[in-house]
Amino acid sequence: MRWKGRRQSDNFEDVGKGGGGGRTVVGGGIGVLIVAAIVYFMGGDPSQILQQAGNTVPTQNEAAVEDSPERKESKEFVRVVLGDTEDVWNKLFAQMGQQYKEPKLIVFTDEVQSACGMAGAATGPFYCSADDQVYIDLSFYDVLKNKLNSPGDFAMAYVIAHEVGHHVQHLMGITDKVHAMRSRLSEAEYNKLSVKLELQADFFAGVWAHHAQQMNNILEAGDIEEALNAAHEIGDDRLQQRSSGRVVPDAFTHGTSAQRMHWFKKGFETGDISQGNTFEAADL
Numbered sequence: 001m002r003w004k005g006r007r008q009s010d011n012f013e014d015v016g017k018g019g020g021g022g023r024t025v026v027g028g029g030i031g032v033l034i035v036a037a038i039v040y041f042m043g044g045d046p047s048q049i050l051q052q053a054g055n056t057v058p059t060q061n062e063a064a065v066e067d068s069p070e071r072k073e074s075k076e077f078v079r080v081v082l083g084d085t086e087d088v089w090n091k092l093f094a095q096m097g098q099q100y101k102e103p104k105l106i107v108f109t110d111e112v113q114s115a116c117g118m119a120g121a122a123t124g125p126f127y128c129s130a131d132d133q134v135y136i137d138l139s140f141y142d143v144l145k146n147k148l149n150s151p152g153d154f155a156m157a158y159v160i161a162h163e164v165g166h167h168v169q170h171l172m173g174i175t176d177k178v179h180a181m182r183s184r185l186s187e188a189e190y191n192k193l194s195v196k197l198e199l200q201a202d203f204f205a206g207v208w209a210h211h212a213q214q215m216n217n218i219l220e221a222g223d224i225e226e227a228l229n230a231a232h233e234i235g236d237d238r239l240q241q242r243s244s245g246r247v248v249p250d251a252f253t254h255g256t257s258a259q260r261m262h263w264f265k266k267g268f269e270t271g272d273i274s275q276g277n278t279f280e281a282a283d284l
């Protein structure tokens with residue numbers, strides 16, 4: 001993907017370790033003590049940090065994560081991809097006579113507090129409709145490459161575009177409609193609907209790739225194959241680890257590998273939102 005030197009979205013926040021949502025706590029907690037201890041052992045003066053901790057400290061300051069060159073580059077990359085999704089969805093919503101509300105992307109490390117609950121890195125990237133934010137631990141890049149057999153920057157771009165696709169569904173009222181049906185359906189029936197929601201997010205990721213290519217000429221040879229490969233490798237629940245008491249908003253069955261590839265491809269080839277009614281589609 002061609003991304004270097006392009007616009008980076010400002011709808012972005014790196015909340016570090018155990019942070020999130022701009023929430024504040026009094027005291028600063030154990031993270032501050034650890035930072036203070038590190039400063040002490042490094043020969044610094046921890047009293048300043050402990051003093052600050054006495055005030056109300058934003059949780060995200062508890063343990064800011066220092067940027068390695070790789071991490072800095074990953075952050076720039078996700079911000080460019082997010083910027084591309086803004087370009088595309090602003091345009092497509094305007095064409096429908098609506099205004100697109102841009103989501104915020106939260107980069108976290110290990111654990112994060114979202115309006116949907118606590119989430120860990122093992123959750124994988126997710127979208128929380130309660131705060132309109134996409135959450136991602138950048139270590140997912142390595143997970144994609146090394147554990148999910150999906151190398152390539154465009155595999156990561158596809159994952160981000162999929163999460164933004166969930167945001168688009170939320171803005172369109174589709175998410176709420178599906179959630180509202182939960183109590184009226186059996187678990188199996190509801191799971192089927194959830195798959196359709198996931199496949200539509202894949203379709204929207206494809207629609208994004210189509211228009212981002214037209215608008216910003218982003219694609220390099222092999223990019224679409226990278227996305228399709230990722231769609232294949234992360235079929236079903238491979239991204240998710242359920243554990244009780246922790247949020248797993250994206251934890252339902254995502255559809256088979258073939259289904260995911262089919263819908264991403266359809267979105268990419270048509271670029272036409274109206275072709276993405278996975279709920280009515282016969283070819284599921």
Ligand SMILES: [Zn+2]
Nearest residue numbers: 166198201250
């Ligand atoms: Zn999803």
